[in-house]
Amino acid sequence: MSLDVASLAHSMRDRLPPKHDAGWTLGISRPEAMAEPAEKAARHLDLPARQTILDEGDEARSLHVILEGSVMLSKLLPDGRRQIIELLGPGDVFGLCINRLSDVTAETVLPSRIVVYDRAVAESSPSLQRLVADRMKAQICALHDHAMLLGRKNAVERVATFLMRLVPNRGGQGCAGPLAAGKADQAQVHVTLTRQEIADYLGLTLETVSRAFSLLKRQGVLAYGRHDDVTIGNVCRLCQCTGSH
Amino acid sequence: MSLDVASLAHSMRDRLPPKHDAGWTLGISRPEAMAEPAEKAARHLDLPARQTILDEGDEARSLHVILEGSVMLSKLLPDGRRQIIELLGPGDVFGLCINRLSDVTAETVLPSRIVVYDRAVAESSPSLQRLVADRMKAQICALHDHAMLLGRKNAVERVATFLMRLVPNRGGQGCAGPLAAGKADQAQVHVTLTRQEIADYLGLTLETVSRAFSLLKRQGVLAYGRHDDVTIGNVCRLCQCTGSH
DNA sequence: CGGGATGTTGAATATGATCAATGAGCGTGG
DNA sequence: CCACGCTCATTGATCATATTCAACATCCCG
Numbered sequence: 001m002s003l004d005v006a007s008l009a010h011s012m013r014d015r016l017p018p019k020h021d022a023g024w025t026l027g028i029s030r031p032e033a034m035a036e037p038a039e040k041a042a043r044h045l046d047l048p049a050r051q052t053i054l055d056e057g058d059e060a061r062s063l064h065v066i067l068e069g070s071v072m073l074s075k076l077l078p079d080g081r082r083q084i085i086e087l088l089g090p091g092d093v094f095g096l097c098i099n100r101l102s103d104v105t106a107e108t109v110l111p112s113r114i115v116v117y118d119r120a121v122a123e124s125s126p127s128l129q130r131l132v133a134d135r136m137k138a139q140i141c142a143l144h145d146h147a148m149l150l151g152r153k154n155a156v157e158r159v160a161t162f163l164m165r166l167v168p169n170r171g172g173q174g175c176a177g178p179l180a181a182g183k184a185d186q187a188q189v190h191v192t193l194t195r196q197e198i199a200d201y202l203g204l205t206l207e208t209v210s211r212a213f214s215l216l217k218r219q220g221v222l223a224y225g226r227h228d229d230v231t232i233g234n235v236c237r238l239c240q241c242t243g244s245h
Numbered sequence: 246m247s248l249d250v251a252s253l254a255h256s257m258r259d260r261l262p263p264k265h266d267a268g269w270t271l272g273i274s275r276p277e278a279m280a281e282p283a284e285k286a287a288r289h290l291d292l293p294a295r296q297t298i299l300d301e302g303d304e305a306r307s308l309h310v311i312l313e314g315s316v317m318l319s320k321l322l323p324d325g326r327r328q329i330i331e332l333l334g335p336g337d338v339f340g341l342c343i344n345r346l347s348d349v350t351a352e353t354v355l356p357s358r359i360v361v362y363d364r365a366v367a368e369s370s371p372s373l374q375r376l377v378a379d380r381m382k383a384q385i386c387a388l389h390d391h392a393m394l395l396g397r398k399n400a401v402e403r404v405a406t407f408l409m410r411l412v413p414n415r416g417g418q419g420c421a422g423p424l425a426a427g428k429a430d431q432a433q434v435h436v437t438l439t440r441q442e443i444a445d446y447l448g449l450t451l452e453t454v455s456r457a458f459s460l461l462k463r464q465g466v467l468a469y470g471r472h473d474d475v476t477i478g479n480v481c482r483l484c485q486c487t488g489s490h
Numbered sequence: 491c492g493g494g495a496t497g498t499t500g501a502a503t504a505t506g507a508t509c510a511a512t513g514a515g516c517g518t519g520g
Numbered sequence: 521c522c523a524c525g526c527t528c529a530t531t532g533a534t535c536a537t538a539t540t541c542a543a544c545a546t547c548c549c550g
Contacts, residue, residue, distance in 0.1 A: 075393045077488055083396040085389045098383045103390070129378065136381040138343045143388040144330045145348070148320045150395035151328040151448030155538070195497060203396030208538055210498055226547080227497065243322055400506065440529060453506055455530055471515085472529065 043116040053106040053114070054095060060102035063122035063132065064095035069112025070192070073104040074200065084201035086139065086146075093135045096122075109192055150203045153243050158202040159212035160241035163189060163222070167235055187232045195227070216241065288361040298351040298359070299340060305347035308367035308377065309340035314357025315437070318349040319445065329446040331384065331391075338380045341367075354437055395448045398488050403447040404457035405486035408434060408467070412480055432477045440472070461486065 047053070047069075054060055056075060064071075066088055073086040073094060085104055088094060094106055095116070122128050149158055166189040191198075195206040195213075202209065216222045221238050223231045232238050239245050292298065292314075299305055301320060309316075311333055318331040318339060330349055333339060339351055340361070367373050394406055411434040436443075440451040440458075447454065461467045466483050468476045477483050484490050 073389070075389060077393070077397060078490065079488070081397040081488075083393040085392045096382055098379065098386060103386045129374065133374065133378055133381070134343065136378070136385060137341055140381060140385060140388065141343060141348050143385065143392065144318070144320060147330045147388065147391060147395060148322070148328040150392060151445075152322060152326040194495095200396075205539055206497080207499085207540080211538090214498070243324070243326075245323065439527090450507055451529080452508080452531085456506090459530070 041118055041121045045112075045114040045116060047108045047112050047114065049108055049110050049112075051108045053108065054102050054104075056102060056105045058102045059100060060095050060097055061100055061119040062095055063093060063117040063119065063128065064106070065115045065117070065131070066090050066092050066094075067113040067115060069108060069110040069114075071106055071112060071114070072109050072197070072201075073106050075104055082200045083203065084197060086142065087201065088139075091135065092139065093132050096132070155202075155204055155208050155212045156215060156241055157243035158204065159198070159209060160216065160221075160238055161244065162198060162202060163191075163230065163232065164235075164239055164242055166191070167232065185235045187235050189230050189232065191228045191230055286363055286366045290357075290359040290361060292353045292357050292359065294353055294355050294357075296353045298353065299347050299349075301347060301350045303347045304345060305340050305342055306345055306364040307340055308338060308362040308364065308373065309351070310360045310362070310376070311335050311337050311339075312358040312360060314353060314355040314359075316351055316357060316359070317354050317442070317446075318351050320349055327445045328448065329442060331387065332446065333384075336380065337384065338377055341377070354442075400447075400449055400453050400457045401460060401486055402488035403449065404443070404454060404461065405466075405483055406489065407443060407447060408436075408475065408477065409480075409484055409487055411436065412477065430480045432480050434475050434477065436473045436475055 045053070053064070053071065068090055070090075071088045071092070071094065072084050073088065074082055074084045076082050086094075087109070094104075095102065096119075097103055117125075117128060122132070149161055153161065167187045193201070195209050198204075199206040199209045204212075213222065213224075213227075216238070217224065220233060221241060223233060290298070298309070298316065313335055315335075316333045316337070316339065317329050318333065319327055319329045321327050331339075332354070339349075340347065341364075342348055362370075362373060367377070394403055398406065412432045438446070440454050443449075444451040444454045449457075458467065458469075458472075461483070462469065465478060466486065468478060
């Protein structure tokens with residue numbers, strides 16, 4: 001079954017930015033739509049935005065692969081504090097856990113197409129295994145970066161990092177030190193998360209996120225009318241605000 | 246090659262606690278020492294404590310498997326802020342990255358025995374692939390938990406969570422709500438990290454970590470003379486301090 | 491046009507960071 | 521063996537940053 005999936009994964013991987021490629025495609029249009037593998041034993045989900053796929057604690061024996069859209073993974077503490085753990089995009093996988101219970105809640109951010117493979121099927125397919133291994137490596141790297149953000153960065157650095165990751169092909173290798181002066185370096189990003197969701201992702205409150213946006217706007221690093229369409233005047237200037245460069 | 250590795254990995258997995266099993270064995274003696282797979286194309290490292298294995302940015306094409314001891318993965322920001330990302334133990338893997346460069350620094354915490362497989366070798370061995378996939382799943386779960394800790398928990402909750410994870414078979418499923426009263430529920434843990442390292446792991450300063458320890462001691466939750474030998478009077482009481490229960 | 495959800499801004503507060511002094515443990519060498 | 525110096529930990533006082541509480545503004549949808 002399915003050399004489809006493997007080749008798919010490889011071609012995707014090659015197109016993605018070299019680092020931070022674990023789902024950082026939120027709101028970025030991806031014109032090359034992924035071909036859909038036609039496999040039996042695979043359920044297909046076609047979901048609207050903000051739809052729960054899996055709850056923390058649910059039985060989770062199957063492999064979910066995102067074909068289109070984006071999914072967020074989150075966890076709750078008993079008193080209601082929430083942390084959004086990962087933001088995933090096309091090619092990313094979720095739903096597998098070492099025990100049979102999901103450790104996170106998964107819900108769509110955008111309308112999404114997802115393939116669900118039975119655990120046994122996933123484990124018997126070398127090409128799927130390969131896809132899963134590659135994606136998990138990428139997700140681990142993303143989680144490493146995120147741990148650094150949550151543990152050591154201040155509010156503005158967190159928001160700047162978040163925005164940088166919405167800019168395709170930047171923030172990883174692309175931005176090597178201060179860019180050659182005089183180069184116009186604009187970018188337009190679409191922020192699909194609410195301030196509350198961004199806050200839950202960055203380990204802040206929504207007010208603090210809002211203040212960080214306002215500060216960056218006041219400093220001329222960002223411009224926006226509607227809260228969700230942000231223009232980054234100078235990408236490298238924003239990059240300087242992330243604390244990573 | 247090596248049904249050794251696969252069977253090894255499976256037997257280990259079965260012995261480990263069901264959740265949080267990605268390396269939470271720091272300082273816990275593990276009497277059943279792992280058999281060492283006798284494979285060509287595998288380099289063996291025998292390292293003292295606090296030895297750097299791999300630097301952030303180093304070429305990292307090979308798979309490292311920990312046989313004995315423990316390893317910490319960390320990242321630095323340009324201004325010197327450090328975050329310890331993961332603490333790994335026997336059975337855990339590291340050194341593989343989606344690009345060819347390591348995204349983290351790896352160094353031993355305890356004297357450690359490590360096998361290093363060439364990337365090509367690792368990728369051609371189904372049993373190693375299997376080990377890697379299983380371990381990565383466990384590490385991803387641990388990273389999810391840690392993101393929750395870093396993003397949403399306060400200082401005492403972080404320290405309590407850290408200590409709970411040093412108690413074998415607890416903190417995961419084991420501790421279901423308030424334990425039956427009157428049950429003696431002591432545990433002795435050995436803290437191998439310095440306060441500074443704990444701080445870098447928990448996203449705090451060493452002073453804050455010290456204060457949290459002192460507070461828990463003053464409340465009678467902990468007792469210790471030397472800083473590194475901690476007695477937990479009532480494990481469930483400590484568990485209550487983690488914010489997770 | 492109105493109402494609910496979402497976002498912004500301000501003032502007071504709390505939590506952890508920073509700066510600083512002191513103390514305990516340990517290995518080395520007189 | 522003890523004194524010295526080093527590292528590591530504790531504790532206190534002050535400060536900074538993010539949180540909390542609250543009022544108000546804006547956007548979107550019916």
